[in-house]
Amino acid sequence: MASPKAKRVPKPVDTRSSLDVPLRRVAGQFAWPGLLALALVVLTALMSVSRADAHAAYDHSTPDDGEVVAESPAEIVVFFSQEVSRSGGLPTLEVVNKSGDLVSSNAVLNDDDRTQMTADLNPGLPDGRYAILWHTISADDGEEAKGAAFFYVGEGPSATEPAETDGASPTPAPTASPPPTSDDDDGGIPAWGLIAGIIGGLVIGGGGGLLLGRRK
Numbered sequence: 001m002a003s004p005k006a007k008r009v010p011k012p013v014d015t016r017s018s019l020d021v022p023l024r025r026v027a028g029q030f031a032w033p034g035l036l037a038l039a040l041v042v043l044t045a046l047m048s049v050s051r052a053d054a055h056a057a058y059d060h061s062t063p064d065d066g067e068v069v070a071e072s073p074a075e076i077v078v079f080f081s082q083e084v085s086r087s088g089g090l091p092t093l094e095v096v097n098k099s100g101d102l103v104s105s106n107a108v109l110n111d112d113d114r115t116q117m118t119a120d121l122n123p124g125l126p127d128g129r130y131a132i133l134w135h136t137i138s139a140d141d142g143e144e145a146k147g148a149a150f151f152y153v154g155e156g157p158s159a160t161e162p163a164e165t166d167g168a169s170p171t172p173a174p175t176a177s178p179p180p181t182s183d184d185d186d187g188g189i190p191a192w193g194l195i196a197g198i199i200g201g202l203v204i205g206g207g208g209g210l211l212l213g214r215r216k
Contacts, residue, residue: 055145056082056091056138059115065132065149068156072125075118076104076132078149083114083139090144091136093117098129114139127154 061078063069076095084091086109095104107119117134130153135146 055143056080056084056136057145058147058149063151068152072153073121075120078117080115084109085137085139087137093119094133096131125153
């Protein structure tokens with residue numbers, strides 16, 4: 001009796017292109033360098049944006065913001081976070097009293113230290129609150145910034161008069177600059193958070209692409 005013939009199982013047909021596997025391997029090999037280069041470009045762009053957001057903002061002053069001095073000071077000295085440039089009538093520095101009357105004069109930028117401005121104060125300032133109004137142009141990026149800080153002569157704010165903070169607006173006099181507000185806080189996502197998120201995504205995507213290339 002003849003033995004039954006064994007059934008031949010057809011081999012699976014490879015539908016992939018002859019170039020498919022080499023291309024996948026090449027893609028896996030070049031995934032990391034390409035993604036790293038892209039990450040560097042993104043990092044550079046974000047650093048440029050972060051630098052552009054920086055301004056020559058108020059850093060501290062003598063008298064300082066919120067300080068109470070016993071006697072009327074002869075001058076106000078303000079220090080900024082960056083060097084200040086002269087352009088278009090800027091920088092300006094003025095001090096006004098609570099009514100908005102100008103009580104300062106002869107504001108000058110220190111050419112030996114361009115982060116510093118000084119202005120003379122009227123002699124014998126009466127007790128009360130005084131606002132330091134500043135408006136600058138950064139020597140680093142050309143961006144404008146403006147704001148206000150406050151100090152007190154004699155006594156500090158009473159219980160019914162809370163202490164002012166940087167950016168508050170006193171009542172201006174016609175000769176004083178309009179009361180500015182600080183625009184240093186953009187309220188957005190910090191640049192370092194964007195950088196970390198983008199680079200993290202690129203690293204994860206690059207690792208997946210590399211593993212895929214090796215498996216193929």
